[in-house]
Amino acid sequence: MSFRMPPEWAPHERTWMAWPGPNPTFSNDEELADARAAWASVARAVRRFEPVTMVHGPGQGESARELLGPDVELVERQLDDAWMRDIGPTFVTDGRELAAVDWTFNGWGAQDWARWEHDSEIAREVADLAGVPALSSSLVNEGGAIHVDGEGTVLLTETVQLGAGRNAGWTREQVEAEIHAKLGTTRAIWLPRGLTGDYPPYGFGTLGHVDIVAAFARPGVVVAHSQPDPAHPDHEVSKEIIGLLNAQTDARGRRLEVVEVPAPTVLEADGHWADYSYINHYLCNDGVVLCAFDDPRDETAAGIFRRLFPERTVTLVDARTIFSGGGGIHCITQQQPRV
Template sequence: MIWPAADYMLDGTYAPVEAVWRAWADVAHAIAAFQAVSILVEPSQEQVARRYLSDIIERHVVPVDDAWMRDSGPTFVRDSTRPGVTPAVNWQFNAWGGLELAETAADNAIAARVAGFADAPVLHSSMVNEGGGIHVDGRGTALVTATVQLDPRRNPGWSRENVEAELERTIGARRVIWIERGLTRDYGPLGTRGHVDMMATFSEPGVLLVHDQRDDGHPDRSVSMALHARLSGERDASGVPLTTVSLPAPTVLRDAEGWVDYNYANHAVVNGAVIMGEFDDPHDSVARGILRDAYPGRQVIGIDARPIFALGGGIHCITQQQPTA
């Protein structure tokens, strides 16, 4: 993880700063109850992080710009030719196609720094990509969105074939399922322009948990319907038909900034648990039950994710896992 450091996160414009610090700390401590957690801390934020984080959280004081480890950090993979080795894919990062509020100088060094802390070899990629822009089943199937990977501000001139070839080289993707666009809020000032981890995720090979906005008054109703239609009848890299499970969207539709992108698909799976976002919403308990069924043997831990979503992402976005070698 990365402790919040960006000005737009800490000036109170989008969420009270105390709520931001508390949300990041709550996620870190929830995960630490099940497995080791390391967090990068910008030097100017070291004292704040020390107040909010217990000593069970390993801290590395290094320069950082933002706090979305999923995106600026590496994507760990297993190398079948080198048992016991988990290379770290270092994507090119340009702040989601050049968002005005985001910096990239320090964040571009994060993937290599994390790989060094993890004693993992670095696998460099020439593609601008973020970890939130892909979802995989671990067996060769990947989900992506066209507005991310084919964004001319990210990868000008790239084709779907170019993207698929690079995903095969770096993460072993043999089947890439393209989704045309993301949720409406994701195209706003703090948006990623279509990250797939706000829409769907594999709970296991062959099973997709899919965001389902059911309110006709929300613009994501049509996005959600198109998403379900796109995934219906799809097959994975082995040719097996995919099963989709609906995750009903929270009932709240708007906040002070406009249409919300609140969803339960953006959760983090850790050893023995699932860390899910909650929104003080009647559907929190519904989603908790669905996730409990989808991840048998894991506890489902809810964290108030509204301060995180106010800044443009969710719990999956602020975390990144390293597989066991």
């Protein structure tokens, strides 16, 4: 049996995270302290449902333990940044054994603010800590750039996997072949781009990660970011993406059902167009950890996710500090499936 990536709603053995350390993303002591508090809030929320292992840089264990409490496992390794979804491995299974895909990581397309000397090695370090083999891939890719339904379908973004900063010279067919080989998928649905705030000149963007735009909630059902306000450029972006998703079928031939999740009411943050999104949530055992923004639409989003996942507890965690660093709750967590 070949390896495949289980969907996020499948049972987890644990969640992996990375502790923020001094780097260009958190450029001063105040920003770093705020980031650590935010990461700790997410870790404690996830820990209610499953074990959490936090990787931290040398000499940072004491600060991590102080904020995380005694229930989060700590391990020390060299780190550059703190986005475990992207720097960590993508776990896959053949139904009996677990393995970890080690994508090539180059700082989200070799962006000038990014550093990745150590982060490019973390996927193998985590695989070793988990006691599973690492499967190398020459494709430049990150965990936030893929989303699977567990039944053969994967969501991708043209500006990520086909972007010149990541995979110059790769054709769409070559990218799909490598993705399918590593994830066990057979059908790729390509979105043209991500949200406006995820691109230059707006901060620490990923150049279009799918996990802030669209995600499978179960086979055949996708949650998608909707920007209701015409004043925001993502109004047109989300309209195009939702229209595209509504016209797609998955690997089993089902027409996708698209559940629109309205963006928060705030239009700007940190001096640019906000890319605040409830799509960047994390499913853990019996729980949904959902981004909150102290916004009137927080409860609207929570209601949508409660209806989608009636058997899970929805926990809202303020994600504004995480978004100011370039991501959300999904971006800082990585599931290890239970075999």
